[in-house]
Each structure stands twice: as structure tokens, then as C-alpha cells.
Amino acid sequence: MFYHPFYKKVKSSIETRKTSLCIGLDPDIDRLPDHIDKSLKGLQRFLFDIIDVTHDICIAYKPNISFFESLGIDGLRLLEKVRKRIPDNLPVIIDGKRGDIGNTSMMQARYIFDYFGADATTLHPYMGLDSLHPFFSYKDRFNFVLALTSNHSAVDIEKKVLCDDQPLYMHVASLCSEWNKTYSNIGLVAGATQKELSRIRNVNKDLIFLIPGIGTQGGSYKEAVETGRNSENIAVINVSRSILYCSKELDYLIKVRKKTETYIY
Amino acid sequence: MFYHPFYKKVKSSIETRKTSLCIGLDPDIDRLPDHIDKSLKGLQRFLFDIIDVTHDICIAYKPNISFFESLGIDGLRLLEKVRKRIPDNLPVIIDGKRGDIGNTSMMQARYIFDYFGADATTLHPYMGLDSLHPFFSYKDRFNFVLALTSNHSAVDIEKKVLCDDQPLYMHVASLCSEWNKTYSNIGLVAGATQKELSRIRNVNKDLIFLIPGIGTQGGSYKEAVETGRNSENIAVINVSRSILYCSKELDYLIKVRKKTETYIY
Numbered sequence: 001m002f003y004h005p006f007y008k009k010v011k012s013s014i015e016t017r018k019t020s021l022c023i024g025l026d027p028d029i030d031r032l033p034d035h036i037d038k039s040l041k042g043l044q045r046f047l048f049d050i051i052d053v054t055h056d057i058c059i060a061y062k063p064n065i066s067f068f069e070s071l072g073i074d075g076l077r078l079l080e081k082v083r084k085r086i087p088d089n090l091p092v093i094i095d096g097k098r099g100d101i102g103n104t105s106m107m108q109a110r111y112i113f114d115y116f117g118a119d120a121t122t123l124h125p126y127m128g129l130d131s132l133h134p135f136f137s138y139k140d141r142f143n144f145v146l147a148l149t150s151n152h153s154a155v156d157i158e159k160k161v162l163c164d165d166q167p168l169y170m171h172v173a174s175l176c177s178e179w180n181k182t183y184s185n186i187g188l189v190a191g192a193t194q195k196e197l198s199r200i201r202n203v204n205k206d207l208i209f210l211i212p213g214i215g216t217q218g219g220s221y222k223e224a225v226e227t228g229r230n231s232e233n234i235a236v237i238n239v240s241r242s243i244l245y246c247s248k249e250l251d252y253l254i255k256v257r258k259k260t261e262t263y264i265y
Numbered sequence: 266m267f268y269h270p271f272y273k274k275v276k277s278s279i280e281t282r283k284t285s286l287c288i289g290l291d292p293d294i295d296r297l298p299d300h301i302d303k304s305l306k307g308l309q310r311f312l313f314d315i316i317d318v319t320h321d322i323c324i325a326y327k328p329n330i331s332f333f334e335s336l337g338i339d340g341l342r343l344l345e346k347v348r349k350r351i352p353d354n355l356p357v358i359i360d361g362k363r364g365d366i367g368n369t370s371m372m373q374a375r376y377i378f379d380y381f382g383a384d385a386t387t388l389h390p391y392m393g394l395d396s397l398h399p400f401f402s403y404k405d406r407f408n409f410v411l412a413l414t415s416n417h418s419a420v421d422i423e424k425k426v427l428c429d430d431q432p433l434y435m436h437v438a439s440l441c442s443e444w445n446k447t448y449s450n451i452g453l454v455a456g457a458t459q460k461e462l463s464r465i466r467n468v469n470k471d472l473i474f475l476i477p478g479i480g481t482q483g484g485s486y487k488e489a490v491e492t493g494r495n496s497e498n499i500a501v502i503n504v505s506r507s508i509l510y511c512s513k514e515l516d517y518l519i520k521v522r523k524k525t526e527t528y529i530y
Contacts, residue, residue: 026369066365070372072380073341080338097365099389100331101416101477104291107335115337124364124389126411128418146391151366153393156440160433163426168433175421212366 001184001206002232006119006142009091010208011234013059020225021263022060022093022210024240025050025082026067027075031245033252040074044081050244051085053253054260061086062093062210062238065112083116093210093236094118097146099131106134113141120144122189122210125172129179136183143186147172147200150191150213169196170203177204187236190228191219197227205231215242221263239263266449267497271384271407272473274356276499278324285490286528287325287358287475288315289505290347291332292340296510298517305339309346315509316350318518319525326351327358327475327503330377348381358475358501359383362411364396371399378406385409387454387475390437394444401448408451412437412465415456415478434461435468442469452501455493456484462492470496480507486528504528 001007014020027043036042051061068079086092094116098108112121113135120142123132135143148158148169158169173188180186190200191213200209209228213219214237221237229235247255266272279285292308301307316326333344351357359381363373377386378400385407388397400408413423413434423434431439438453445451455465456478465474474493478484479502486502494500512520 064369066369066372066376069376073338076338076341097363100362101414104329104331107331111331111334124362124391126389126391126422127414127416128421128423130416130418149366149392151392151395153395156393157391157433157437158393160436161428163428163430165428168422168425171425172422
């Protein structure tokens, strides 16, 4: 895994830029700064500007494909353009939360990896290994499997306790740790409290975590870095709304830049 | 739930047509009949013809959005056209397997329900109720939550036994049964063996099941109907590949029609 192209890109950026910040691109027309046209054109201008003023002080971008999809086919055309705007040295994690039976997952992987050219994606573990295998088979791409998410309803299923006394998310983390011995391109989505994050980290010191829930959702960046980083001090901490929509004023790009700088160690 | 527009449409078709067959639309250019152009145009002709020769002897269509997505934006334009080709009396289940944190699920629901106009969809339960709520909130649409799927790797997570001795899929079925008291628009994806199907049915006699795994995947239609139907004899049994790709010959539409007729009781 330490030799995977996604991992190497992320590691290099973390070490030179002194940040673990991944910027989540969740385009929402209703939250655009006041002076920007509430249209797809306005949204494109906004996202391009966000990328242009942050790409030298973050380590990755995570476009949330559902936000683009909600705008229909024109929204997906925008995603194509946004993907091209992101400089080559920064990996693009298309947050798709996919997973289905094998022949369908293969189609999903083509969409995310081949069509949009994502370097990495996110996956639902519910259907098990054969539903994830088509993604894992893309050796030069990376996959973050949902272990524990940062929403309240994680208690409904993710935190249910199995008969061997461990919560389901710990079982998922163990499975991914095992699978990664074969595939070397698996990480975990691991959010929520520090206690839980540290518990998941104990399963495997090397797996890379994509950590959501910072900013608007209330988690602390500093604690997430400290608890979530792997044996080589690598973690991918995602912040979306609290950077993108930190201001509606004319000088919003100055504020976006300043906000992004606060994530430098 | 018995008064839900999706449920009423399905029930009416089952009663008049004497079949529980939902045809899954998984467009695959590589599997088109020999004489059809291996292009998007060819695929459109094929799907339109399939709909035209089957719509009076099935109860619903289930376009698998991932197959359309794998063809990129042009594939999604095809899905728009396919959706319009399906007659109004037949509900369209867009098989999307979505689910994410609330604000993202809201975007997913807009895409599936508003943009594509699906009557129903399929959802991953892993992240719990607040990840599903935006879908459930569309009162006139219907949602099939994954309980037990028909793939081998269902053992990895879905069949894991919880500390109260029930497998996870039974817990998901119980949750959905409970949630449905509030929302009245929830069913289950329930595949695999008859023993398991009957176990899930025991959780709730009324919930409607979408049952995959028939045909290519090896399940028996007759047994699925008998075990999977609810208190009003309603079940949605999906067959995709073994109808769509039953012949590559010039007379493939005759064979598709004949194959479809075998699902009439």
C-alpha cells in the first residue's frame, strides 16, 4: 500500500504542505456567495475559483458526486470540468458510496474510475467482498470503505454489537485490513468520536483513513489528525461546507483562503 | 402502505396479469443480439423493443442506473428516454443503491425521484435512518432497503450474527418494519434461499419484497413468489439478464416474449 500511486501522492503533499486537509466539493446553488449568479455557470465559476485559491495548500479534493447528480446531466458535465480543473499532483476522490452485485459494481467502477477518472472513491461494505472486488481490481485506484460514519444514525447498524462482542464497524475494519493484504488499495471512512477512531486505528496501524465530520459536523481537526493518522503519519481529513460556504461576501475568496490556511499544522 | 400509489399500481398489475415479474433493464452493449449495432443507438432500439414487447405482461421495470452510468453522460440521456418509453401504468424502480449522510441523500433523492422521475428506488441501510429519511420523505415514492442480497459475499456482513442471536439482515428487516409504521413507503430487497426469505417474511407479513436472484443467479421464481409474497399476495420478483439476453438471433423478440410469458402463473 505504501507504494500505491494514490498513497504516494497524498504522502508527498502532507509532508511538503504540512496539512492533511482534503477539500470536499459539495456544490449547492442555494449557498453561493450573494453576487454569484445562481446558475450552473455561477456554480462552475465558484468551484473553479475555490480550486484555484486552495490547490497549493490542501492534499486532495473530494467531489461529492450526489451534489452534481442532483443537478441532472448538466451537473455531471460540470463534474467533468471540475475534475479537469484539479491539478494533476492532487488526487481526486469521487465520493460515490457505491457497491452492488459484482457485474453491477463493475459498471460503477467504470463510471467513477474510467469515465470520470477518479483516483479514489468511497464504498458501501454492506454486500461484502464480491460487491467491492471490481473496484479493488483497479490496482492504480484507491478505495475508502465505509466503516464508521459521522451521522447520528450510525447507531442503527454500524454500531450494532456482534456476537463476538465487537461493533459491526470494527468487523468491517478487520475485513478491510485483511482484504488489503491482497489488494493494497483499501482505506477506511472513519468518522465520529476520538474514542471510536482510536479503536479502529488499533485494528491496523497502516490503513489510511478518510475522516469526515470536521467543521459543520462538529469534529476537531487537530484531534482527528492525531488519532486518525497511520504509522507514517498519513490521514485524509475532509472539510467541505465550512470552507466552501464560509462567506457570502464579495471577498469570499480571501476568507476561503484564510480558512484553508487554518488547517496547516 | 396498502394505499400507497406504488403499491396500488403493483397490486393491480399482479391481480390482472397473473404475474409478479419485474423486468430489470441492465443494458450491456456486449450482449446485444448479433444484428443490432453495438452503439448507444443500438442499445436504445434494443431497450425500446424489449419494453414494447413485454409491457403488457409484467408489473414493473427496474432500470439499473449503474449500467447506464457506465456509458457516461450519453448513457444517462438514454435512461431519460427509456424512462419515458415505459407506460404510465407500470411503475419504474430505478435501482440506485444510494444512501449517505442526510444532506447528501437529499441530493440523491432529487436525482432519482425528481430528475429521473422514478416511482421507487433501492437503498443501502448501512448508515442508518437519518441517511434514508430524505428518501422516505418523498411520500408518493417507494423505497426498497437492502436486507439480504443474493450474492455469495452476503456472509461477510449481512449474515453476521448480532449479540441478540439474529443475523444483521433480520435486524435491518425489523428496523424497516418499524420505520414503515411512520413512513408507509418502505419495502425490502430480500434474495437468497427460501429458508432465509421465509425467515424475513416472519418479521412482517405486510412488507413488500423486491426479490432479485432469479434466472441467471439461480433462484426459483415459483418458490420466490410463494415464500416472498406479503399478506395480500404481493411480491416484486426481478429478472434481468435471462430475459434481456435470452437470444442473439434475429427473432430474439419472439424469444423475449415467450420467456416473459413463462412468468405468468
